[in-house]
Amino acid sequence: MVDKLKALAEPNRLEILRLISHEELPAGEIARHFNATRPAISQHLHVLLDAGLIEERREGTRRLYRLRAEGFDEVRSMLKEFWDVRLQALKQKVEQKQRTQRRRHGRK
Amino acid sequence: MVDKLKALAEPNRLEILRLISHEELPAGEIARHFNATRPAISQHLHVLLDAGLIEERREGTRRLYRLRAEGFDEVRSMLKEFWDVRLQALKQKVEQKQRTQRRRHGRK
DNA sequence: TTCTTACGTAAGCAATCACTTACATTTGTG
DNA sequence: CACAAATGTAAGTGATTGCTTACGTAAGAA
Numbered sequence: 001m002v003d004k005l006k007a008l009a010e011p012n013r014l015e016i017l018r019l020i021s022h023e024e025l026p027a028g029e030i031a032r033h034f035n036a037t038r039p040a041i042s043q044h045l046h047v048l049l050d051a052g053l054i055e056e057r058r059e060g061t062r063r064l065y066r067l068r069a070e071g072f073d074e075v076r077s078m079l080k081e082f083w084d085v086r087l088q089a090l091k092q093k094v095e096q097k098q099r100t101q102r103r104r105h106g107r108k
Numbered sequence: 109m110v111d112k113l114k115a116l117a118e119p120n121r122l123e124i125l126r127l128i129s130h131e132e133l134p135a136g137e138i139a140r141h142f143n144a145t146r147p148a149i150s151q152h153l154h155v156l157l158d159a160g161l162i163e164e165r166r167e168g169t170r171r172l173y174r175l176r177a178e179g180f181d182e183v184r185s186m187l188k189e190f191w192d193v194r195l196q197a198l199k200q201k202v203e204q205k206q207r208t209q210r211r212r213h214g215r216k
Numbered sequence: 217t218t219c220t221t222a223c224g225t226a227a228g229c230a231a232t233c234a235c236t237t238a239c240a241t242t243t244g245t246g
Numbered sequence: 247c248a249c250a251a252a253t254g255t256a257a258g259t260g261a262t263t264g265c266t267t268a269c270g271t272a273a274g275a276a
Contacts, residue, residue, distance in 0.1 A: 150253070
């Protein structure tokens with residue numbers, strides 16, 4: 001989980017993901033979109049591969065990279081959990097308040 | 109955006125977020141859940157604050173922290189975008205294939 | 217086989233990160 | 247006011263990160 005987040009938390013890697021989100025691209029062509037050197041991009045691709053956010057396919061001497069959507073599921077559901085837990089907490093707070101108010105009315 | 113992702117990409121900070129996701133907690137009580145020293149946690153809280161993922165409320169000498177759900181929206185929608193763009197790409201691919209096949213049928 | 221193309225890998229380096237200890241600040245209490 | 251409690255801030259340090267240059271490797275072309 002943290003590996004995925006760490007992989008996402010870098011501007012060049014985010015840009016790589018955007019680049020290959022709509023089409024499979026070879027490493028060289030990806031690198032050409034950046035100011036950094038080709039090895040730098042190659043290393044970023046490796047990080048993204050390890051995190052399971054992209055996948056690689058070899059075709060002759062080229063290596064084609066594409067997004068791996070399933071890789072994002074874990075991150076997605078983690079965020080959803082934060083959202084859900086918070087909503088649940090708010091809900092309980094409201095219900096608690098309602099109970100208190102009803103009790104006060106009863107006493108009066 | 110990258111700030112939020114970087115803030116999320118650290119185990120202790122993730123745990124802090126989980127801790128305060130259902131209840132507002134003072135800094136000291138948060139720190140007590142960890143092996144790290146209190147200053148370390150204080151620094152993590154600062155990172156999370158800067159990223160807009162949590163908010164602080166002062167009460168006497170204590171500082172209470174709670175999740176800031178809006179802070180997660182940007183991350184959420186970024187992930188959604190990756191998902192959507194990929195779906196769109198897949199859709200176009202299928203339609204392309206269908207057109208090709210129809211053409212072949214026509215020629216025969 | 218030799219050369220070229222498209223890559224990855226290794227080593228080294230400066231910047232950033234997460235942590236610790238020591239100190240400063242703010243608020244309530246006797 | 248003096249003191250205690252709760253917390254942040256500063257400075258220093260080892261580990262990790264992202265980058266570069268130099269080198270290694272695998273696949274197709276001559």
